[in-house]
Amino acid sequence: GEDVEQSLFLSVREGDSSVINCTYTDSSSTYLYWYKQEPGAGLQLLTYIFSNMDMKQDQRLTVLLNKKDKHLSLRIADTQTGDSAIYFCAERGDKIIFGKGTRLHILP
Amino acid sequence: NAGVTQTPKFQVLKTGQSMTLQCAQDMNHEYMSWYRQDPGMGLRLIHYSVGAGITDQGEVPNGYNVSRSTTEDFPLRLLSAAPSQTSVYFCASREQGGDNTEAFFGQGTRLTVV
Numbered sequence: 001g002e003d004v005e006q007s008l009f010l011s012v013r014e015g016d017s018s019v020i021n022c023t024y025t026d027s028s029s030t031y032l033y034w035y036k037q038e039p040g041a042g043l044q045l046l047t048y049i050f051s052n053m054d055m056k057q058d059q060r061l062t063v064l065l066n067k068k069d070k071h072l073s074l075r076i077a078d079t080q081t082g083d084s085a086i087y088f089c090a091e092r093g094d095k096i097i098f099g100k101g102t103r104l105h106i107l108p
Numbered sequence: 109n110a111g112v113t114q115t116p117k118f119q120v121l122k123t124g125q126s127m128t129l130q131c132a133q134d135m136n137h138e139y140m141s142w143y144r145q146d147p148g149m150g151l152r153l154i155h156y157s158v159g160a161g162i163t164d165q166g167e168v169p170n171g172y173n174v175s176r177s178t179t180e181d182f183p184l185r186l187l188s189a190a191p192s193q194t195s196v197y198f199c200a201s202r203e204q205g206g207d208n209t210e211a212f213f214g215q216g217t218r219l220t221v222v
Contacts, residue, residue, distance in 0.1 A: 008148065033211075042198060042213040043151075088150065094158075095141065095166065096200070096211055100150035 004099035006089050011105045018076040020102045022089030025070060029091040032065060034074045037086045037101070046074070046087070081106050110134050114199050114214035121189040121221045129184040129217050131199030137212075138204035140182040141166070142174065144195040145216075151198065157182055158204055189221045 006022040024032065030051050035043040049056045049063045049072070056063045062075040076083055086101040115130045133140065141156035143166075153166030157176040171193060173185040182201075186193060196218050202211040 042215045043200075044213075045210045048210070095153060095156050095164075096202075097153065097167075098143070098151040100148060 004089055004091055004097050006087075006099040006102050008100060009103050009105070011107060012079050013107045014079060014081060016079055018074075018079045018083065018104055020074045020076075020087050020089075020104065022072040022074075022099055023070055024072065024089070024091045024097075026091055026093045026097070027070065028093050031092040032063075032072050033088075033090040033092065033096070034061075034063065035088040035090060035098075037088065039085075043088065076104075079104075079106060112199055112201055112212050112214040114197075114217050116217060117215065118218050119220070121186075121219065123189060123191060123221060125189050126185070126187050127189065129186075129197055129199075129219070131182045131184065131214060132180050133182075133199075133201040133212070134180065135201065135212065136179060137201035138179065139211075140176065140199065140201045141211075142172070142182070142184045143198045143200065144168065144193075145198060146195050154184065154197075189219075191221045193219065194221045195219060 003025045012018045033048045034046045036046045037043050060077045064073045084106045086103050088101045089099040112133045138159045142154040143151040145151050152168045155174040157163045160179050163174050196216050198216050199214045200211045
């Protein structure tokens with residue numbers, strides 16, 4: 001069945017770049033998403049990439065997709081304290097399947 | 109637009125009680141789904157629906173029932189609550205097809221079963 005894997009924790013210094021990685025199994029996925037969840041809140045769509053794209057850039061966010069390896073990454077440039085959250089990778093086939101989330105911790 | 113509205117926000121149940129978590133969306137989305145979020149487990153899909161009258165099971169459907177009599181509403185029923193169902197529940201909706209890809213989430217229902 002479908003599965004989405006991502007590391008559970010990432011610690012980054014303020015001002016550095018954060019790279020969150022994700023692997024997925026469903027080769028028929030049409031879209032891949034990154035969602036952000038702040039403490040006590042719901043999920044907010046950060047960005048998404050269509051499965052026939054390799055890269056998408058949106059201000060400080062860069063998404064890279066390696067469809068052959070089924071690997072997705074989210075790079076946050078100039079990481080700020082407001083970026084501290086849990087980041088979920090998700091794939092969309094006929095339903096949306098989420099990874100377990102990566103908790104991003106910002107060091108001063 | 110209100111988006112996706114979940115009620116209640118918080119609920120405490122005794123083991124064996126039943127209840128319904130409500131979810132409503134006003135965006136005319138065909139696709140609606142329920143997830144539960146547990147520490148270290150991410151979001152796991154309970155049930156989903158691709159349109160009125162159509163429902164299907166996700167990863168963890170046991171102990172939950174759903175129905176979709178209208179496009180707007182997708183209630184989640186717990187027939188006999190168990191402590192293992194203590195979790196935060198999120199409802200989401202999106203368009204079924206087309207280029208609009210975003211899934212909109214409700215603010216969540218925090219359920220505790222004692």
